[in-house]
Amino acid sequence: MRKFLTVVAFMVITVALFSGYSNYGIPQIEPAPPPVEEKLDLGSMTMDQFVALGGRLFEGKGTCTLCHNSLGRAPMLDQIGANAQERLDDPRYEGAAKDVEGYLIESLVEPSAFVVAGFGKAGSNDTESPMPSTSGGGIALSEPELAAVIAFLQDNGGLEITVEIPTDIGSETEEPDAAGSGEPRPAMTSFQELSDEFACEACHTIGEEAGDLGPNLSTIGASRDRDYIRRALLAPNADLAEGFDPDMMPADLGEQLYAGELELMVDYLSKLK
Ligand code: HEC
Ligand code: HEC
Structure with missing residues:
Protein backbone atom coordinates (compact mmCIF):
# COMPACT_ATOMS: atom_id res chain seq x y z
CA MET A 1 0.00 0.00 0.00
CA ARG A 2 2.77 2.39 0.98
CA LYS A 3 4.60 1.67 -2.22
CA PHE A 4 1.43 2.27 -4.20
CA LEU A 5 1.00 5.65 -2.53
CA THR A 6 4.60 6.56 -3.32
CA VAL A 7 4.00 5.72 -6.95
CA VAL A 8 0.82 7.78 -7.02
CA ALA A 9 2.56 10.71 -5.36
CA PHE A 10 5.40 10.46 -7.87
CA MET A 11 2.96 10.48 -10.75
CA VAL A 12 1.05 13.45 -9.36
CA ILE A 13 4.26 15.43 -8.97
CA THR A 14 5.47 14.51 -12.45
CA VAL A 15 2.19 15.58 -14.01
CA ALA A 16 2.15 18.80 -12.00
CA LEU A 17 5.72 19.61 -13.02
CA PHE A 18 5.03 18.87 -16.64
CA SER A 19 1.88 20.96 -16.81
CA GLY A 20 3.73 23.72 -14.96
CA TYR A 21 6.44 23.54 -17.58
CA SER A 22 4.05 23.63 -20.47
CA ASN A 23 2.14 26.53 -18.91
CA TYR A 24 5.15 28.68 -18.19
CA GLY A 25 7.98 27.29 -20.26
CA ILE A 26 6.35 27.19 -23.66
CA PRO A 27 4.62 30.30 -24.92
CA GLN A 28 0.99 29.44 -25.47
CA ILE A 29 -0.48 30.90 -28.59
CA GLU A 30 -4.20 30.87 -28.48
CA PRO A 31 -6.66 32.39 -30.86
CA ALA A 32 -8.03 35.74 -29.76
CA PRO A 33 -11.49 35.78 -28.25
CA PRO A 34 -13.68 35.91 -31.31
CA PRO A 35 -14.72 39.49 -32.04
CA ALA A 178 -16.87 40.83 -25.69
CA ALA A 179 -18.74 37.67 -24.80
CA GLY A 180 -18.36 36.27 -28.29
CA SER A 181 -20.52 33.61 -29.86
CA GLY A 182 -17.93 30.93 -30.54
CA GLU A 183 -17.13 31.86 -34.15
CA PRO A 184 -13.35 32.33 -34.44
CA ARG A 185 -12.32 35.55 -36.17
CA PRO A 186 -10.75 35.11 -39.59
CA ALA A 187 -6.95 35.19 -39.54
CA MET A 188 -5.34 38.39 -40.80
CA THR A 189 -3.08 37.96 -43.78
CA SER A 190 -0.91 41.05 -44.02
CA PHE A 191 1.44 42.84 -41.67
CA GLN A 192 -0.39 46.13 -42.26
CA GLU A 193 -3.71 44.63 -41.22
CA LEU A 194 -2.15 43.25 -38.03
CA SER A 195 -0.33 46.49 -37.31
CA ASP A 196 -3.57 48.46 -37.72
CA GLU A 197 -5.48 46.08 -35.47
CA PHE A 198 -2.89 46.14 -32.68
CA ALA A 199 -1.90 49.81 -33.11
CA CYS A 200 1.82 49.00 -33.43
CA GLU A 201 2.36 52.27 -35.26
CA ALA A 202 0.86 54.29 -32.44
CA CYS A 203 4.14 53.62 -30.63
CA HIS A 204 6.63 52.48 -33.28
CA THR A 205 7.94 53.98 -36.48
CA ILE A 206 7.64 51.28 -39.14
CA GLY A 207 8.35 52.81 -42.54
CA GLU A 208 6.22 55.91 -42.98
CA GLU A 209 4.02 55.99 -39.89
CA ALA A 210 5.85 57.69 -37.05
CA GLY A 211 5.29 56.69 -33.45
CA ASP A 212 8.02 57.39 -30.95
CA LEU A 213 6.90 55.81 -27.69
CA GLY A 214 8.77 52.62 -28.61
CA PRO A 215 11.95 51.88 -30.62
CA ASN A 216 11.99 52.63 -34.35
CA LEU A 217 11.42 49.29 -36.10
CA SER A 218 12.19 50.43 -39.65
CA THR A 219 15.48 48.49 -39.72
CA ILE A 220 14.95 46.06 -36.86
CA GLY A 221 15.89 43.07 -39.07
CA ALA A 222 19.43 44.41 -39.46
CA SER A 223 20.22 44.10 -35.77
CA ARG A 224 17.78 41.50 -34.43
CA ASP A 225 17.13 37.92 -35.44
CA ARG A 226 13.80 36.12 -35.69
CA ASP A 227 14.08 34.56 -32.23
CA TYR A 228 14.69 37.93 -30.63
CA ILE A 229 11.75 39.49 -32.47
CA ARG A 230 9.43 36.61 -31.59
CA ARG A 231 10.42 36.95 -27.94
CA ALA A 232 9.93 40.72 -28.10
CA LEU A 233 6.35 40.10 -29.22
CA LEU A 234 5.53 37.29 -26.78
CA ALA A 235 7.39 38.48 -23.70
CA PRO A 236 8.09 42.21 -24.18
CA ASN A 237 9.73 42.64 -20.79
CA ALA A 238 12.27 39.84 -21.36
CA ASP A 239 14.84 41.95 -23.27
CA LEU A 240 14.13 45.61 -22.91
CA ALA A 241 15.26 47.82 -25.77
CA GLU A 242 17.77 50.28 -24.36
CA GLY A 243 16.32 53.56 -23.20
CA PHE A 244 12.74 52.27 -22.97
CA ASP A 245 10.69 51.32 -19.95
CA PRO A 246 8.97 48.01 -19.29
CA ASP A 247 5.19 47.47 -19.38
CA MET A 248 4.51 49.77 -22.31
CA MET A 249 4.39 47.25 -25.09
CA PRO A 250 1.16 45.20 -24.89
CA ALA A 251 1.92 41.95 -23.04
CA ASP A 252 -0.97 39.86 -24.31
CA LEU A 253 -0.10 39.55 -28.00
CA GLY A 254 0.64 35.86 -27.43
CA GLU A 255 -3.00 35.37 -26.49
CA GLN A 256 -4.37 37.63 -29.21
CA LEU A 257 -2.46 36.38 -32.23
CA TYR A 258 -2.93 33.16 -34.13
CA ALA A 259 0.34 31.28 -34.51
CA GLY A 260 0.40 32.01 -38.25
CA GLU A 261 -0.12 35.72 -37.61
CA LEU A 262 2.74 35.77 -35.13
CA GLU A 263 5.08 34.17 -37.69
CA LEU A 264 3.87 36.58 -40.36
CA MET A 265 4.83 39.51 -38.13
CA VAL A 266 8.19 37.96 -37.24
CA ASP A 267 8.85 37.34 -40.94
CA TYR A 268 7.95 40.87 -41.96
CA LEU A 269 9.94 42.57 -39.20
CA SER A 270 13.02 40.40 -39.64
CA LYS A 271 13.18 41.46 -43.30
CA LEU A 272 13.23 45.19 -42.48
CA LYS A 273 16.90 45.98 -42.94
C1 HEC B 1 1.85 51.33 -26.24
C2 HEC B 1 3.02 51.34 -27.06
C3 HEC B 1 3.39 50.09 -27.87
C4 HEC B 1 2.60 49.36 -28.74
C5 HEC B 1 1.12 49.56 -29.05
C6 HEC B 1 3.48 48.37 -29.34
N1 HEC B 1 4.73 48.49 -28.82
FE1 HEC B 1 6.37 47.37 -29.37
N2 HEC B 1 7.47 48.28 -27.90
C7 HEC B 1 7.06 49.36 -27.14
C8 HEC B 1 8.13 49.76 -26.24
C9 HEC B 1 8.09 50.90 -25.22
C10 HEC B 1 9.21 48.88 -26.50
C11 HEC B 1 10.60 48.91 -25.83
C12 HEC B 1 10.57 48.20 -24.51
C13 HEC B 1 10.52 46.72 -24.71
O1 HEC B 1 11.47 46.18 -25.31
O2 HEC B 1 9.53 46.11 -24.26
C14 HEC B 1 8.76 47.96 -27.57
C15 HEC B 1 9.55 46.96 -28.13
C16 HEC B 1 9.23 46.28 -29.31
C17 HEC B 1 10.12 45.40 -30.03
C18 HEC B 1 11.58 45.10 -29.66
C19 HEC B 1 12.45 46.18 -30.25
C20 HEC B 1 13.90 46.05 -29.87
O3 HEC B 1 14.73 46.62 -30.60
O4 HEC B 1 14.19 45.42 -28.84
C21 HEC B 1 9.43 44.91 -31.12
C22 HEC B 1 9.94 43.96 -32.19
C23 HEC B 1 8.10 45.49 -31.06
N3 HEC B 1 8.01 46.30 -29.93
C24 HEC B 1 7.08 45.23 -31.98
C25 HEC B 1 5.78 45.67 -31.84
C26 HEC B 1 4.70 45.26 -32.71
C27 HEC B 1 4.83 44.37 -33.93
C28 HEC B 1 3.56 45.85 -32.22
C29 HEC B 1 2.12 45.68 -32.71
C30 HEC B 1 1.66 44.30 -32.69
C31 HEC B 1 3.93 46.66 -31.06
N4 HEC B 1 5.28 46.52 -30.86
C32 HEC B 1 3.05 47.43 -30.29
C33 HEC B 1 5.82 49.98 -27.18
C34 HEC B 1 4.73 49.52 -27.92
C1 HEC C 1 -0.07 56.39 -28.43
C2 HEC C 1 -0.50 56.92 -27.17
C3 HEC C 1 -1.93 57.48 -27.08
C4 HEC C 1 -3.10 56.87 -27.46
C5 HEC C 1 -3.29 55.51 -28.13
C6 HEC C 1 -4.16 57.79 -27.09
N1 HEC C 1 -3.64 58.92 -26.51
FE1 HEC C 1 -4.69 60.53 -25.86
N2 HEC C 1 -2.95 61.51 -25.48
C7 HEC C 1 -1.69 60.95 -25.53
C8 HEC C 1 -0.71 61.94 -25.10
C9 HEC C 1 0.80 61.71 -25.02
C10 HEC C 1 -1.43 63.11 -24.80
C11 HEC C 1 -0.85 64.45 -24.32
C12 HEC C 1 -0.35 65.25 -25.49
C13 HEC C 1 -1.47 65.98 -26.17
O1 HEC C 1 -1.99 66.91 -25.57
O2 HEC C 1 -1.82 65.63 -27.31
C14 HEC C 1 -2.84 62.80 -25.05
C15 HEC C 1 -3.89 63.72 -24.86
C16 HEC C 1 -5.22 63.37 -24.85
C17 HEC C 1 -6.31 64.25 -24.44
C18 HEC C 1 -6.14 65.67 -23.92
C19 HEC C 1 -5.84 65.52 -22.44
C20 HEC C 1 -5.73 66.79 -21.65
O3 HEC C 1 -5.49 66.66 -20.43
O4 HEC C 1 -5.87 67.88 -22.19
C21 HEC C 1 -7.47 63.53 -24.55
C22 HEC C 1 -8.88 64.02 -24.22
C23 HEC C 1 -7.11 62.22 -25.04
N3 HEC C 1 -5.74 62.16 -25.20
C24 HEC C 1 -8.01 61.19 -25.26
C25 HEC C 1 -7.67 59.97 -25.83
C26 HEC C 1 -8.64 58.96 -26.18
C27 HEC C 1 -10.13 59.05 -25.89
C28 HEC C 1 -7.95 57.94 -26.79
C29 HEC C 1 -8.52 56.68 -27.43
C30 HEC C 1 -9.61 56.85 -28.37
C31 HEC C 1 -6.54 58.31 -26.79
N4 HEC C 1 -6.42 59.55 -26.19
C32 HEC C 1 -5.51 57.53 -27.29
C33 HEC C 1 -1.38 59.67 -25.95
C34 HEC C 1 -2.28 58.75 -26.48
Whole structure:
Protein backbone atom coordinates (compact mmCIF):
# COMPACT_ATOMS: atom_id res chain seq x y z
CA MET A 1 0.00 0.00 0.00
CA ARG A 2 2.77 2.39 0.98
CA LYS A 3 4.60 1.67 -2.22
CA PHE A 4 1.43 2.27 -4.20
CA LEU A 5 1.00 5.65 -2.53
CA THR A 6 4.60 6.56 -3.32
CA VAL A 7 4.00 5.72 -6.95
CA VAL A 8 0.82 7.78 -7.02
CA ALA A 9 2.56 10.71 -5.36
CA PHE A 10 5.40 10.46 -7.87
CA MET A 11 2.96 10.48 -10.75
CA VAL A 12 1.05 13.45 -9.36
CA ILE A 13 4.26 15.43 -8.97
CA THR A 14 5.47 14.51 -12.45
CA VAL A 15 2.19 15.58 -14.01
CA ALA A 16 2.15 18.80 -12.00
CA LEU A 17 5.72 19.61 -13.02
CA PHE A 18 5.03 18.87 -16.64
CA SER A 19 1.88 20.96 -16.81
CA GLY A 20 3.73 23.72 -14.96
CA TYR A 21 6.44 23.54 -17.58
CA SER A 22 4.05 23.63 -20.47
CA ASN A 23 2.14 26.53 -18.91
CA TYR A 24 5.15 28.68 -18.19
CA GLY A 25 7.98 27.29 -20.26
CA ILE A 26 6.35 27.19 -23.66
CA PRO A 27 4.62 30.30 -24.92
CA GLN A 28 0.99 29.44 -25.47
CA ILE A 29 -0.48 30.90 -28.59
CA GLU A 30 -4.20 30.87 -28.48
CA PRO A 31 -6.66 32.39 -30.86
CA ALA A 32 -8.03 35.74 -29.76
CA PRO A 33 -11.49 35.78 -28.25
CA PRO A 34 -13.68 35.91 -31.31
CA PRO A 35 -14.72 39.49 -32.04
CA VAL A 36 -18.26 39.27 -33.26
CA GLU A 37 -19.61 42.24 -35.14
CA GLU A 38 -22.83 43.30 -33.51
CA LYS A 39 -25.11 45.90 -35.02
CA LEU A 40 -25.94 48.54 -32.49
CA ASP A 41 -29.32 50.11 -32.27
CA LEU A 42 -28.38 53.57 -31.06
CA GLY A 43 -31.98 54.70 -31.40
CA SER A 44 -33.05 52.64 -28.40
CA MET A 45 -30.03 53.37 -26.24
CA THR A 46 -30.15 55.21 -22.93
CA MET A 47 -27.37 57.69 -22.08
CA ASP A 48 -26.03 55.20 -19.51
CA GLN A 49 -25.68 52.57 -22.22
CA PHE A 50 -24.08 55.10 -24.56
CA VAL A 51 -21.51 56.02 -21.87
CA ALA A 52 -20.84 52.31 -21.28
CA LEU A 53 -20.30 51.84 -25.02
CA GLY A 54 -17.79 54.73 -24.90
CA GLY A 55 -16.02 52.99 -22.00
CA ARG A 56 -15.71 49.77 -23.99
CA LEU A 57 -14.36 51.67 -27.00
CA PHE A 58 -11.92 53.48 -24.69
CA GLU A 59 -10.38 50.20 -23.54
CA GLY A 60 -10.89 48.21 -26.71
CA LYS A 61 -10.98 49.51 -30.26
CA GLY A 62 -9.81 53.00 -29.23
CA THR A 63 -6.62 51.58 -27.63
CA CYS A 64 -6.70 54.65 -25.35
CA THR A 65 -5.55 52.75 -22.25
CA LEU A 66 -2.31 51.75 -24.00
CA CYS A 67 -1.15 55.28 -23.22
CA HIS A 68 -3.69 56.79 -20.83
CA ASN A 69 -2.84 54.68 -17.83
CA SER A 70 -1.07 55.08 -14.52
CA LEU A 71 2.40 54.91 -16.10
CA GLY A 72 2.30 58.64 -16.80
CA ARG A 73 2.95 58.62 -20.57
CA ALA A 74 -0.21 60.56 -21.18
CA PRO A 75 -2.42 62.76 -19.00
CA MET A 76 -4.88 60.91 -16.78
CA LEU A 77 -8.31 61.42 -18.27
CA ASP A 78 -10.31 61.11 -15.06
CA GLN A 79 -9.02 64.61 -14.38
CA ILE A 80 -10.14 66.01 -17.70
CA GLY A 81 -13.03 67.80 -15.96
CA ALA A 82 -10.62 70.11 -14.21
CA ASN A 83 -8.02 70.20 -16.99
CA ALA A 84 -10.03 70.90 -20.14
CA GLN A 85 -11.03 74.47 -19.23
CA GLU A 86 -7.44 75.14 -18.18
CA ARG A 87 -6.21 74.05 -21.64
CA LEU A 88 -8.67 76.40 -23.33
CA ASP A 89 -7.50 79.29 -21.13
CA ASP A 90 -3.81 78.48 -21.73
CA PRO A 91 -2.07 81.28 -23.66
CA ARG A 92 -0.49 78.54 -25.83
CA TYR A 93 -3.94 77.33 -26.93
CA GLU A 94 -4.45 78.08 -30.63
CA GLY A 95 -7.00 75.45 -31.52
CA ALA A 96 -10.52 76.03 -32.75
CA ALA A 97 -12.50 74.73 -29.76
CA LYS A 98 -14.78 77.11 -27.89
CA ASP A 99 -15.93 74.84 -25.10
CA VAL A 100 -14.97 71.68 -23.24
CA GLU A 101 -16.85 69.36 -25.60
CA GLY A 102 -15.09 71.02 -28.55
CA TYR A 103 -11.75 70.59 -26.82
CA LEU A 104 -12.39 66.88 -26.29
CA ILE A 105 -13.39 66.35 -29.93
CA GLU A 106 -10.33 68.26 -31.12
CA SER A 107 -8.09 66.21 -28.78
CA LEU A 108 -9.34 62.99 -30.38
CA VAL A 109 -9.41 64.05 -34.00
CA GLU A 110 -6.46 66.42 -34.17
CA PRO A 111 -4.22 65.73 -31.16
CA SER A 112 -1.50 68.19 -32.22
CA ALA A 113 -3.91 71.15 -32.20
CA PHE A 114 -2.89 71.59 -28.55
CA VAL A 115 -0.23 69.53 -26.82
CA VAL A 116 -0.32 69.31 -23.04
CA ALA A 117 2.95 70.73 -21.67
CA GLY A 118 5.59 68.04 -21.20
CA PHE A 119 3.78 65.43 -23.28
CA GLY A 120 4.87 66.40 -26.80
CA LYS A 121 6.97 64.24 -29.11
CA ALA A 122 10.63 64.26 -28.15
CA GLY A 123 12.33 67.32 -29.64
CA SER A 124 9.10 68.95 -30.80
CA ASN A 125 8.96 71.40 -27.89
CA ASP A 126 5.35 70.36 -27.24
CA THR A 127 4.12 71.28 -30.70
CA GLU A 128 3.53 67.71 -31.89
CA SER A 129 1.51 65.12 -30.02
CA PRO A 130 2.58 61.46 -29.90
CA MET A 131 -1.12 60.58 -29.85
CA PRO A 132 -2.44 59.35 -33.21
CA SER A 133 -5.68 60.81 -34.55
CA THR A 134 -8.37 58.41 -33.37
CA SER A 135 -10.74 59.22 -36.23
CA GLY A 136 -8.29 57.97 -38.87
CA GLY A 137 -5.29 55.69 -39.18
CA GLY A 138 -5.34 52.35 -37.44
CA ILE A 139 -7.90 53.32 -34.80
CA ALA A 140 -10.55 54.85 -37.09
CA LEU A 141 -13.41 55.50 -34.71
CA SER A 142 -16.62 56.39 -36.57
CA GLU A 143 -18.55 59.56 -35.68
CA PRO A 144 -21.04 57.84 -33.38
CA GLU A 145 -18.14 56.01 -31.75
CA LEU A 146 -16.29 59.29 -31.15
CA ALA A 147 -19.45 60.72 -29.60
CA ALA A 148 -19.72 57.69 -27.30
CA VAL A 149 -16.07 58.07 -26.20
CA ILE A 150 -16.68 61.77 -25.46
CA ALA A 151 -19.78 60.92 -23.42
CA PHE A 152 -17.60 58.46 -21.50
CA LEU A 153 -14.81 61.04 -20.98
CA GLN A 154 -17.30 63.63 -19.72
CA ASP A 155 -18.99 61.17 -17.38
CA ASN A 156 -15.69 59.76 -16.14
CA GLY A 157 -14.24 63.24 -15.58
CA GLY A 158 -17.22 64.43 -13.56
CA LEU A 159 -18.46 66.74 -16.33
CA GLU A 160 -21.97 67.26 -17.56
CA ILE A 161 -22.61 65.06 -20.59
CA THR A 162 -23.28 67.43 -23.48
CA VAL A 163 -23.02 65.11 -26.49
CA GLU A 164 -26.18 63.64 -27.91
CA ILE A 165 -26.75 60.06 -28.97
CA PRO A 166 -26.72 60.08 -32.77
CA THR A 167 -29.88 58.50 -34.09
CA ASP A 168 -29.60 58.57 -37.85
CA ILE A 169 -26.41 56.57 -38.41
CA GLY A 170 -26.88 53.87 -35.80
CA SER A 171 -26.55 50.89 -38.07
CA GLU A 172 -23.05 51.93 -39.15
CA THR A 173 -21.62 51.43 -35.71
CA GLU A 174 -20.37 47.98 -35.03
CA GLU A 175 -18.90 46.73 -31.87
CA PRO A 176 -17.08 43.53 -31.08
CA ASP A 177 -19.12 41.54 -28.65
CA ALA A 178 -16.87 40.83 -25.69
CA ALA A 179 -18.74 37.67 -24.80
CA GLY A 180 -18.36 36.27 -28.29
CA SER A 181 -20.52 33.61 -29.86
CA GLY A 182 -17.93 30.93 -30.54
CA GLU A 183 -17.13 31.86 -34.15
CA PRO A 184 -13.35 32.33 -34.44
CA ARG A 185 -12.32 35.55 -36.17
CA PRO A 186 -10.75 35.11 -39.59
CA ALA A 187 -6.95 35.19 -39.54
CA MET A 188 -5.34 38.39 -40.80
CA THR A 189 -3.08 37.96 -43.78
CA SER A 190 -0.91 41.05 -44.02
CA PHE A 191 1.44 42.84 -41.67
CA GLN A 192 -0.39 46.13 -42.26
CA GLU A 193 -3.71 44.63 -41.22
CA LEU A 194 -2.15 43.25 -38.03
CA SER A 195 -0.33 46.49 -37.31
CA ASP A 196 -3.57 48.46 -37.72
CA GLU A 197 -5.48 46.08 -35.47
CA PHE A 198 -2.89 46.14 -32.68
CA ALA A 199 -1.90 49.81 -33.11
CA CYS A 200 1.82 49.00 -33.43
CA GLU A 201 2.36 52.27 -35.26
CA ALA A 202 0.86 54.29 -32.44
CA CYS A 203 4.14 53.62 -30.63
CA HIS A 204 6.63 52.48 -33.28
CA THR A 205 7.94 53.98 -36.48
CA ILE A 206 7.64 51.28 -39.14
CA GLY A 207 8.35 52.81 -42.54
CA GLU A 208 6.22 55.91 -42.98
CA GLU A 209 4.02 55.99 -39.89
CA ALA A 210 5.85 57.69 -37.05
CA GLY A 211 5.29 56.69 -33.45
CA ASP A 212 8.02 57.39 -30.95
CA LEU A 213 6.90 55.81 -27.69
CA GLY A 214 8.77 52.62 -28.61
CA PRO A 215 11.95 51.88 -30.62
CA ASN A 216 11.99 52.63 -34.35
CA LEU A 217 11.42 49.29 -36.10
CA SER A 218 12.19 50.43 -39.65
CA THR A 219 15.48 48.49 -39.72
CA ILE A 220 14.95 46.06 -36.86
CA GLY A 221 15.89 43.07 -39.07
CA ALA A 222 19.43 44.41 -39.46
CA SER A 223 20.22 44.10 -35.77
CA ARG A 224 17.78 41.50 -34.43
CA ASP A 225 17.13 37.92 -35.44
CA ARG A 226 13.80 36.12 -35.69
CA ASP A 227 14.08 34.56 -32.23
CA TYR A 228 14.69 37.93 -30.63
CA ILE A 229 11.75 39.49 -32.47
CA ARG A 230 9.43 36.61 -31.59
CA ARG A 231 10.42 36.95 -27.94
CA ALA A 232 9.93 40.72 -28.10
CA LEU A 233 6.35 40.10 -29.22
CA LEU A 234 5.53 37.29 -26.78
CA ALA A 235 7.39 38.48 -23.70
CA PRO A 236 8.09 42.21 -24.18
CA ASN A 237 9.73 42.64 -20.79
CA ALA A 238 12.27 39.84 -21.36
CA ASP A 239 14.84 41.95 -23.27
CA LEU A 240 14.13 45.61 -22.91
CA ALA A 241 15.26 47.82 -25.77
CA GLU A 242 17.77 50.28 -24.36
CA GLY A 243 16.32 53.56 -23.20
CA PHE A 244 12.74 52.27 -22.97
CA ASP A 245 10.69 51.32 -19.95
CA PRO A 246 8.97 48.01 -19.29
CA ASP A 247 5.19 47.47 -19.38
CA MET A 248 4.51 49.77 -22.31
CA MET A 249 4.39 47.25 -25.09
CA PRO A 250 1.16 45.20 -24.89
CA ALA A 251 1.92 41.95 -23.04
CA ASP A 252 -0.97 39.86 -24.31
CA LEU A 253 -0.10 39.55 -28.00
CA GLY A 254 0.64 35.86 -27.43
CA GLU A 255 -3.00 35.37 -26.49
CA GLN A 256 -4.37 37.63 -29.21
CA LEU A 257 -2.46 36.38 -32.23
CA TYR A 258 -2.93 33.16 -34.13
CA ALA A 259 0.34 31.28 -34.51
CA GLY A 260 0.40 32.01 -38.25
CA GLU A 261 -0.12 35.72 -37.61
CA LEU A 262 2.74 35.77 -35.13
CA GLU A 263 5.08 34.17 -37.69
CA LEU A 264 3.87 36.58 -40.36
CA MET A 265 4.83 39.51 -38.13
CA VAL A 266 8.19 37.96 -37.24
CA ASP A 267 8.85 37.34 -40.94
CA TYR A 268 7.95 40.87 -41.96
CA LEU A 269 9.94 42.57 -39.20
CA SER A 270 13.02 40.40 -39.64
CA LYS A 271 13.18 41.46 -43.30
CA LEU A 272 13.23 45.19 -42.48
CA LYS A 273 16.90 45.98 -42.94
C1 HEC B 1 -0.07 56.39 -28.43
C2 HEC B 1 -0.50 56.92 -27.17
C3 HEC B 1 -1.93 57.48 -27.08
C4 HEC B 1 -3.10 56.87 -27.46
C5 HEC B 1 -3.29 55.51 -28.13
C6 HEC B 1 -4.16 57.79 -27.09
N1 HEC B 1 -3.64 58.92 -26.51
FE1 HEC B 1 -4.69 60.53 -25.86
N2 HEC B 1 -2.95 61.51 -25.48
C7 HEC B 1 -1.69 60.95 -25.53
C8 HEC B 1 -0.71 61.94 -25.10
C9 HEC B 1 0.80 61.71 -25.02
C10 HEC B 1 -1.43 63.11 -24.80
C11 HEC B 1 -0.85 64.45 -24.32
C12 HEC B 1 -0.35 65.25 -25.49
C13 HEC B 1 -1.47 65.98 -26.17
O1 HEC B 1 -1.99 66.91 -25.57
O2 HEC B 1 -1.82 65.63 -27.31
C14 HEC B 1 -2.84 62.80 -25.05
C15 HEC B 1 -3.89 63.72 -24.86
C16 HEC B 1 -5.22 63.37 -24.85
C17 HEC B 1 -6.31 64.25 -24.44
C18 HEC B 1 -6.14 65.67 -23.92
C19 HEC B 1 -5.84 65.52 -22.44
C20 HEC B 1 -5.73 66.79 -21.65
O3 HEC B 1 -5.49 66.66 -20.43
O4 HEC B 1 -5.87 67.88 -22.19
C21 HEC B 1 -7.47 63.53 -24.55
C22 HEC B 1 -8.88 64.02 -24.22
C23 HEC B 1 -7.11 62.22 -25.04
N3 HEC B 1 -5.74 62.16 -25.20
C24 HEC B 1 -8.01 61.19 -25.26
C25 HEC B 1 -7.67 59.97 -25.83
C26 HEC B 1 -8.64 58.96 -26.18
C27 HEC B 1 -10.13 59.05 -25.89
C28 HEC B 1 -7.95 57.94 -26.79
C29 HEC B 1 -8.52 56.68 -27.43
C30 HEC B 1 -9.61 56.85 -28.37
C31 HEC B 1 -6.54 58.31 -26.79
N4 HEC B 1 -6.42 59.55 -26.19
C32 HEC B 1 -5.51 57.53 -27.29
C33 HEC B 1 -1.38 59.67 -25.95
C34 HEC B 1 -2.28 58.75 -26.48
C1 HEC C 1 1.85 51.33 -26.24
C2 HEC C 1 3.02 51.34 -27.06
C3 HEC C 1 3.39 50.09 -27.87
C4 HEC C 1 2.60 49.36 -28.74
C5 HEC C 1 1.12 49.56 -29.05
C6 HEC C 1 3.48 48.37 -29.34
N1 HEC C 1 4.73 48.49 -28.82
FE1 HEC C 1 6.37 47.37 -29.37
N2 HEC C 1 7.47 48.28 -27.90
C7 HEC C 1 7.06 49.36 -27.14
C8 HEC C 1 8.13 49.76 -26.24
C9 HEC C 1 8.09 50.90 -25.22
C10 HEC C 1 9.21 48.88 -26.50
C11 HEC C 1 10.60 48.91 -25.83
C12 HEC C 1 10.57 48.20 -24.51
C13 HEC C 1 10.52 46.72 -24.71
O1 HEC C 1 11.47 46.18 -25.31
O2 HEC C 1 9.53 46.11 -24.26
C14 HEC C 1 8.76 47.96 -27.57
C15 HEC C 1 9.55 46.96 -28.13
C16 HEC C 1 9.23 46.28 -29.31
C17 HEC C 1 10.12 45.40 -30.03
C18 HEC C 1 11.58 45.10 -29.66
C19 HEC C 1 12.45 46.18 -30.25
C20 HEC C 1 13.90 46.05 -29.87
O3 HEC C 1 14.73 46.62 -30.60
O4 HEC C 1 14.19 45.42 -28.84
C21 HEC C 1 9.43 44.91 -31.12
C22 HEC C 1 9.94 43.96 -32.19
C23 HEC C 1 8.10 45.49 -31.06
N3 HEC C 1 8.01 46.30 -29.93
C24 HEC C 1 7.08 45.23 -31.98
C25 HEC C 1 5.78 45.67 -31.84
C26 HEC C 1 4.70 45.26 -32.71
C27 HEC C 1 4.83 44.37 -33.93
C28 HEC C 1 3.56 45.85 -32.22
C29 HEC C 1 2.12 45.68 -32.71
C30 HEC C 1 1.66 44.30 -32.69
C31 HEC C 1 3.93 46.66 -31.06
N4 HEC C 1 5.28 46.52 -30.86
C32 HEC C 1 3.05 47.43 -30.29
C33 HEC C 1 5.82 49.98 -27.18
C34 HEC C 1 4.73 49.52 -27.92
